[in-house]
Amino acid sequence: ENQVEHSPHFLGPQQGDVASMSCTYSVSRFNNLQWYRQNTGMGPKHLLSMYSAGYEKQKGRLNATLLKNGSSLYITAVQPEDSATYFCAVVGGGFKTIFGAGTRLFVKA
Amino acid sequence: DVKVTQSSRYLVKRTGEKVFLECVQDMDHENMFWYRQDPGLGLRLIYFSYDVKMKEKGDIPEGYSVSREKKERFSLILESASTNQTSMYLCASKGPDNEKLFFGSGTQLSVL
Numbered sequence: 001e002n003q004v005e006h007s008p009h010f011l012g013p014q015q016g017d018v019a020s021m022s023c024t025y026s027v028s029r030f031n032n033l034q035w036y037r038q039n040t041g042m043g044p045k046h047l048l049s050m051y052s053a054g055y056e057k058q059k060g061r062l063n064a065t066l067l068k069n070g071s072s073l074y075i076t077a078v079q080p081e082d083s084a085t086y087f088c089a090v091v092g093g094g095f096k097t098i099f100g101a102g103t104r105l106f107v108k109a
Numbered sequence: 110d111v112k113v114t115q116s117s118r119y120l121v122k123r124t125g126e127k128v129f130l131e132c133v134q135d136m137d138h139e140n141m142f143w144y145r146q147d148p149g150l151g152l153r154l155i156y157f158s159y160d161v162k163m164k165e166k167g168d169i170p171e172g173y174s175v176s177r178e179k180k181e182r183f184s185l186i187l188e189s190a191s192t193n194q195t196s197m198y199l200c201a202s203k204g205p206d207n208e209k210l211f212f213g214s215g216t217q218l219s220v221l
Binding site: 043044045049089095096097101 | 113144151199203
């Protein structure tokens with residue numbers, strides 16, 4: 001069964017800390033891995049995509065790495081406005097994108 | 110930027126009613142999707158469509174159907190709403206080549 005698991009489920013860093021989260025996946029076919037951010041009351045918004053193991057991507061204060069069967073996402077110098085739920089999603093064969101349950105980030109001011 | 114619009118932000122329906130959730134995208138995307146989101150379960154794919162009048166079942170299609178008569182519009186239909194279909198419903202569209210998904214703001218459906 002295709003699935004994506006997140007760790008941790010909840011993260012509560014202090015403002016200015018580094019927030020670290022990860023996901024692991026098990027899929028029959030792999031095309032790419034994407035990270036999304038969802039603010040309360042909104043739909044998820046795409047952050048970045050990665051395509052092969054060892055791939056690293058930086059976007060502002062976001063740093064992501066694609067591992068063999070998972071991915072890590074780091075947010076440096078977190079701010080209260082970074083508070084959101086972060087989803088890892090794997091694009092497999094065909095048109096499907098498989099999402100995990102997400103990591104809920106709450107930054108304490 | 111792509112805009113995906115869902116017709117209702119909140120809906121309250123009674124058990125047994127037929128429910129229509131509408132979604133429109135403005136970027137001429139071929140692919141459109143319906144997900145439901147429940148706490149602790151993430152987003153689960155209900156149905157998707159890769160072209161007009163084409164549809165494919167996702168992971169949890171039971172109790173749902175869809176319609177794609179025009180490229181920009183993808184409708185989710187609950188034939189006979191039940192309380193276990195109370196959920197947040199998210200529509201998304203995507204261009205070719207496994208690009209990113211663009212989501213609407215969601216419809217929070219409550220079935221009483």
